[in-house]
Amino acid sequence: MAQINKIGVIGAGNMGSGIAQKMAQEGLNVVIVDLKQEYVERGLNTIKQTLQEGVDRKIIRPDRIDEILSRISGSSDFNTVADADLVVEAVFEDKKVKTDLFKQLDQICSEKTILATNTSSFFVHEFAVQTSRPDRFVGLHYFYHPAKNRLLEIVPHEGTSKETLEKSLLAAKLHGKTAIIVKDSPGFAVNRFFVPFLNEAARMLEEKIANIPTIEEAAKRAFKIGMGPFELMNVTGIPIAAHASATLGNEIGPFYATAEILKAQMEKKEDWPLTGKVDEDQISTVVDRFYGVCLGVAAALVDEGVASIEDTDRGAKIGLRWTMGPFEIMNQIGVAKTFKVVEAISQKYPDFKMPKLLAEQQKLGKPFAFSYVDLEVKDQIAYITLNRPEAMNALNKTVVSQLDERFREAENNPSANAIVFRGAGKAFVAGADIRYFVNKIKADKIQDIIDFTRDGHELFFRIENSSKLTIALLDGLSLGGGSELALACQAVVATPAGSLGFPETGIGIYPGLGGMLRMTRFAGPELAKYFVMTGTVISADDAKALGIVTKLVKPSEIETAIHDLVREGVSDKYPSREIPANLKPYAKMYGNENVAKLLAGQTPEGVAGDIAAKAAKIIASKAPIALRLVNQIIDRQAGKSVPEAIEIELAHLGEIFSTADALEGLSHMGSKRPEFMGK
């Protein structure tokens, strides 16, 4: 069973200190090693400073600093990582330094230790073969700043074992990284198109196609980014861009080679001058050239099997913070237009060939279709992964229909005895795609929302009644539709990071995918009203006490728990149980009389004054019509079968989505506190 208890990070520089910080922040024990104690101290000070900045920006609670730091120890003695489960190397980008280090680590470290390199420009296999454990060797390519940027490229080389890849994925999950799996190839996935983006900017300048401000502006518009390539190079270092393109040029071909003007700028040791006037007339030429290069390279890397189209997009969105990934951009501007701009690049640079993938898609005349739900069968268990971590796996029409397809496949697969639903990245599933609702309301197509919800209900009902045991793996937060999916499963395996929550009444609507009917079956109508009306997060502990969570385990015990559950089976999903003591006051506060008081803007009775006052305040901040409907629906669902209760939830969707409050709440979600008018 995969276990990761101790991690070593070698090199306490920019990357190493950030990697160690992130690991400790997420609860892992880490030892950071550098050549001298003073370098270690410098790294630890960097971590302290970055944490303090987090406190100043109110991202980290002050009391967490000591707790985080207590999980990091520093040393100049390499033996301290001997018993680590994983050692991540982040030393100088120098082949000999890294090779010598890995030979040394291979001698020191125990059999179980996985060695990982954070190299940006060398092949992973070159280091792996220098050790006696190429099967336990992998690339883990982080992005600056590694404590802030969530992307992690996991780079197995040909000899990396399946177990090592699985452990790497677990390690990624344990320290809050969104992992994409990438082939051991020059620039891996993200730098493969990002470095040419920088280089092409320099080439356009060299060719006098446009001045720097025009190129900056065109890049910002093309990729919807805040910083153009020249400013980015100024911030991250012109030599890094020059060296990275030189490496790609040497490994792949002259199309990638460093622009002369970029080399010259590096030698001048000066920043690019950014001021000047934007020439609107040249913007579209520059945009087309950027698209030709970046989209062309993205298609080429997928052709070569470096990464999937989905992971390439994820890399751009999470690693580079582009609003859209290359393939989403291709769909937006159209595959025909993409083909044209890439063709222009392949004519300009003869060693850059038109990628097959793009040529075929152009022939098909269709946009790229993305796969967001994966199915894998392992040890007789089907794992269905909602894989859209960039959107916290939110449900939309495409995701729900793919979920439906994968579920059918899993049900029909004779080698799968049970079906586990899980989310990629840190969250399980964070609700539904709000933009979809807003667009439908604005287009006066609320019936589409009702149809979409009915399909979701039908799927969740099948999940609840499947002849194969269905299990939600709740190892991160879930909200709205995600919590409803978890509630529909026949069992839930959770870790302490798992949670449920119904924020709907705070955005003008109510949970429409069975949240009310299933919460009532688990917790009774009073607590169902409490959680749904207030949006209070249900912790893994409370969910366990309420019977929602079947097994609450540590992350390393998940697989065992799943197998135990499959062996034991689930006899009764909704057994009646006592209301847990800590929730009793809330059950009292959401009894019929008190709910009537709360809805009338009064303070509930029979509970401690502070709790009652807080409840009144929370209720006052929610959408009044949504609250009233929640109250009515839960009452009307009493004593009804699940299909009848579903119809009651569906019956009011038209009404709630037609309210001004729904549009107000949904359109401002995450940006401002909605002002509900009760209409």
Ligand SMILES: NC(=O)c1ccc[n+]([C@@H]2O[C@H](COP(=O)([O-])OP(=O)(O)OC[C@H]3O[C@@H](n4cnc5c(N)ncnc54)[C@H](O)[C@@H]3O)[C@@H](O)[C@H]2O)c1
């Ligand atoms: N900076 C980035 O944006 C970035 C992004 C991804 C990957 N990387 C890669 O990460 C690695 C580290 O980069 P960085 O920017 O943190 O470098 P850095 O120069 O800031 O830090 C390197 C650290 O490694 C230490 N070191 C050198 N040799 C060592 C050895 N044999 N044993 C122990 N410690 C040793 C140095 O003392 C130094 O503290 C490089 O391979 C780089 O290519 C960097």
